[in-house]
Amino acid sequence: MPGRTPKSTPKSTPKKPDDSAVLADFKVGVDNVIFSVDTAQNRLLVLLVMRQETPFLGQWSLPGTLVRQGESLEGAAYRMLSEKIRVENLYLEQLYTFGGPYRDPREEKNSFGVRYLSVSYFALVRFAEAELIADGVSGIAWYPLKQVPSLAFDHNEILEYGYRRLRNKLEYSPVAFDVLPELFTLSDLYQLYTTVLGEDFSDYSNFRARLLKLGFLCDTGVKVTRGAGRPASLYRFDAEAFAPFKDKPLVFIYLPLYLSMYP
Amino acid sequence: MPGRTPKSTPKSTPKKPDDSAVLADFKVGVDNVIFSVDTAQNRLLVLLVMRQETPFLGQWSLPGTLVRQGESLEGAAYRMLSEKIRVENLYLEQLYTFGGPYRDPREEKNSFGVRYLSVSYFALVRFAEAELIADGVSGIAWYPLKQVPSLAFDHNEILEYGYRRLRNKLEYSPVAFDVLPELFTLSDLYQLYTTVLGEDFSDYSNFRARLLKLGFLCDTGVKVTRGAGRPASLYRFDAEAFAPFKDKPLVFIYLPLYLSMYP
DNA sequence: ACAAAAGTGTTTTTTATACACCCATGC
DNA sequence: GCATGGGTGTATAAAAAACACTTTTGT
Numbered sequence: 122m123p124g125r126t127p128k129s130t131p132k133s134t135p136k137k138p139d140d141s142a143v144l145a146d147f148k149v150g151v152d153n154v155i156f157s158v159d160t161a162q163n164r165l166l167v168l169l170v171m172r173q174e175t176p177f178l179g180q181w182s183l184p185g186t187l188v189r190q191g192e193s194l195e196g197a198a199y200r201m202l203s204e205k206i207r208v209e210n211l212y213l214e215q216l217y218t219f220g221g222p223y224r225d226p227r228e229e230k231n232s233f234g235v236r237y238l239s240v241s242y243f244a245l246v247r248f249a250e251a252e253l254i255a256d257g258v259s260g261i262a263w264y265p266l267k268q269v270p271s272l273a274f275d276h277n278e279i280l281e282y283g284y285r286r287l288r289n290k291l292e293y294s295p296v297a298f299d300v301l302p303e304l305f306t307l308s309d310l311y312q313l314y315t316t317v318l319g320e321d322f323s324d325y326s327n328f329r330a331r332l333l334k335l336g337f338l339c340d341t342g343v344k345v346t347r348g349a350g351r352p353a354s355l356y357r358f359d360a361e362a363f364a365p366f367k368d369k370p371l372v373f374i375y376l377p378l379y380l381s382m383y384p
Numbered sequence: 385m386p387g388r389t390p391k392s393t394p395k396s397t398p399k400k401p402d403d404s405a406v407l408a409d410f411k412v413g414v415d416n417v418i419f420s421v422d423t424a425q426n427r428l429l430v431l432l433v434m435r436q437e438t439p440f441l442g443q444w445s446l447p448g449t450l451v452r453q454g455e456s457l458e459g460a461a462y463r464m465l466s467e468k469i470r471v472e473n474l475y476l477e478q479l480y481t482f483g484g485p486y487r488d489p490r491e492e493k494n495s496f497g498v499r500y501l502s503v504s505y506f507a508l509v510r511f512a513e514a515e516l517i518a519d520g521v522s523g524i525a526w527y528p529l530k531q532v533p534s535l536a537f538d539h540n541e542i543l544e545y546g547y548r549r550l551r552n553k554l555e556y557s558p559v560a561f562d563v564l565p566e567l568f569t570l571s572d573l574y575q576l577y578t579t580v581l582g583e584d585f586s587d588y589s590n591f592r593a594r595l596l597k598l599g600f601l602c603d604t605g606v607k608v609t610r611g612a613g614r615p616a617s618l619y620r621f622d623a624e625a626f627a628p629f630k631d632k633p634l635v636f637i638y639l640p641l642y643l644s645m646y647p
Numbered sequence: 648a649c650a651a652a653a654g655t656g657t658t659t660t661t662t663a664t665a666c667a668c669c670c671a672t673g674c
Numbered sequence: 675g676c677a678t679g680g681g682t683g684t685a686t687a688a689a690a691a692a693c694a695c696t697t698t699t700g701t
Contacts, residue, residue: 145453147410149483149501190408194483194501218481218503220412220457238412238457238501240481308680326681327664344671350679351671571653590691592654613652614698 145222145236151197152185152241152276154216154283155206157248157263158300160309163316164265166248167280168205169272171260177273181264183280185239198242205261207252212299216241217282219275241279243286245300291317295337298358304341306353307332337362408485408499414460415448415504415539417479417546418469420511420526421563423572426579427528429511430543431468432535434523440536444527446543448502461505468524470515475562479504480545482538504542506549508563554580558600561621567604569616570595600625 155168169181186201188194198213220238253261264270269280290296297313307329314322332338337359344352418431432444449464451457461476483501516524527533532543553559560576570592577585595601601619609615 143452144411144450145455147412147451147501148407149410149412187407188410188483189406190499191485192408193485194481215480217478218457220451220503222454222456236453238410240483306680323663324665326666326683329681330683331663346672346679348679349673349677351681353680569653587691587693589654589656589693593656594690609652609699611652612650612700614654616653 147220147236147238149188149194150185150237150239151188151194151201152183152239152274152279153198153201153244154183154241154280155202155244155246156283156287156300157246157251158313158316159248159263160301160312160316163312165316166263167266167269167283168253169262169264169269170205172273173259180273181260181270182273183241183276184261194240195242198244202244205254206246207254208246209250210247210299212245212296214243216243216279216286219279239274239279241283243283243290245287245290245296247300247302249302288318295358295363301358304343304355304357306345306355307338308353310356335366337366410483410499410501412451412457413448413500413502414451414457414464415446415502415542416461416464416507417446417504417543418465418507418509419546419550419563420509420514421576421579422511422526423564423575423579426575428579429526430529430532430546431516432525432527432532433468435536436522443536444523444533445536446504446539447524457503458505461507465507468517469509470517471509472513473510473562475508475559477506479506479542479549482542502537502542504546506546506553508550508553508559510563510565512565551581558621558626564621567606567618567620569608569618570601571616573619598629600629 153168157166157168158164159166168184170184172178172180172182184201184205186197186204188197192200194215195213202208202211202213218238218240220236222236248263253263255261266284269277271277272280291314297310301309301313308325310332311325311328314328338356339359339362341355341357343355345355346352416431420429420431421427422429431447433447435441435443435445447464447468449460449467451460455463457478458476465471465474465476481501481503483499485499511526516526518524529547532540534540535543554577560573564572564576571588573595574588574591577591600622602622602625604618604620606618607615608618
């Protein structure tokens with residue numbers, strides 16, 4: 122886990138040992154932290170699967186898989202995803218690599234010196250489109266973030282890390298538009314932000330003004346009415362208009378300093 | 385590399401293949417992007433080593449090592465560092481994991497299906513304190529970032545990624561104080577920012593005012609004079625006073641939007 | 648005296664924040 | 675009619691950005 126780690130390096134005499142004799146052999150796993158937002162119920166959800174194998178049989182875990190021959194890491198992440206859910210759009214990026222020795226119980230009993238390393242990926246999918254693939258036996262479910270149980274391996278730690286990344290992503294980049302439907306209202310967008318970032322991150326009208334001024338949300342003119350209240354305009358994310366902001370240190374939302382990370 | 389990767393997942397029928405038959409076996413390497421800033425010459429430096437082995441024998445590369453049995457990833461990163469330089473203080477964090485198949489030429493000829501995965505780490509050391517360990521044979525040198533040659537493996541890509549991280553770190557966190565000496569002047573600090581971020585990121589007096597107002601730089605009262613000009617106060621980073629900002633989405637420097645990532 | 652570097656302050660412009668208020672619809 | 679959610683605007687406060695100016699040193 123990254124952090125401020127000032128440390129004195131041991132003043133060992135440089136030597137060139139026979140590396141090959143003591144190298145660790147690894148199996149590499151990919152674990153996905155897959156988020157989606159249920160805007161109807163204002164809940165942030167994570168995809169969990171019930172483990173079908175030892176270790177941690179019968180315990181909930183992040184969906185993961187081991188990397189196969191000829192397969193890239195990202196490829197494995199996509200494969201895993203496609204085995205669990207069907208979605209049209211998604212956002213995926215690498216999260217962090219957890220690789221301490223003894224983080225996987227299989228290391229002890231199994232073979233000599235084989236270690237399990239986990240490259241975690243962070244994904245965001247559209248809740249409405251995402252169709253879970255229940256293959257009869259395996260348990261799979263969207264869990265509200267606040268209700269996730271104790272997970273297998275170090276997956277709670279990975280999840281926490283993923284949640285932190287999600288918050289940062291929302292603040293600094295337009296990931297939200299990968300999760301929202303093609304056409305969305307500004308309050309859809311606002312509710313997405315509030316469910317992830319917390320209630321009091323910003324006033325609606327200010328949020329609205331700031332986003333609109335950036336100029337990459339275009340009003341389709343189409344109105345939609347949901348229950349009572351004035352009909353809302355449907356907007357579309359304009360990737361062209363966003364282009365100039367790409368790779369710039371753009372800040373979407375300024376979180377006040379006094380807000381703690383996990384409200 | 386993370387990024388915006390909307391993608392349709394293939395609608396494959398879920399199946400449970402015999403995973404174990406096709407799993408890839410990995411050796412895991414750790415590659416360090418080690419930066420330091422030569423404030424005297426206003427240069428951002430990366431540590432490069434000359435490869436002593438095939439593949440890419442005789443070519444410059446990031447200092448790296450393979451992970452040994454019982455060794456953590458971060459442990460390997462620290463070991464590598466301590467074999468190359470002696471430093472009192474440093475900042476280290478994980479960068480990214482590069483693990484595509486065929487990224488390492490050894491995969492082809494060597495053993496069957498053994499792949500090489502690289503977990504890259506990002507480090508920042510104090511230039512003045514950092515003493516390079518030249519073990520007689522191996523080449524090792526600080527390279528100005530703008531003059532790095534073509535590197536072994538995908539190390540140019542890793543380096544670019546590390547540079548991006550460095551910029552972000554500088555903007556959002558107090559890493560600068562891990563690179564500066566214990567006592568520093570405000571123009572030392574300013575020059576550090578300009579050499580990394582580019583000339584025109586901010587006006588000196590505004591930079592100064594902003595940093596001082598945050599209240600975690602304390603004036604020691606000691607004056608130091610370097611060449612001509614009025615003597616400058618030596619400041620110290622006050623970790624205590626910074627504590628309340630920790631883990632908050634603090635923004636040190638607001639880069640104007642029109643500044644491109646790589647000026 | 649003068650250039651160079653450090654440090655202070657002031658003005659202008661932009662942005663955030665907190666509201667107040669109008670609009671359009673369902674019930 | 676009126677509650678409900680959508681949308682607009684304004685007034686205040688806090689910033690960033692630009693830049694003029696003073697102070698203290700070396701030469």
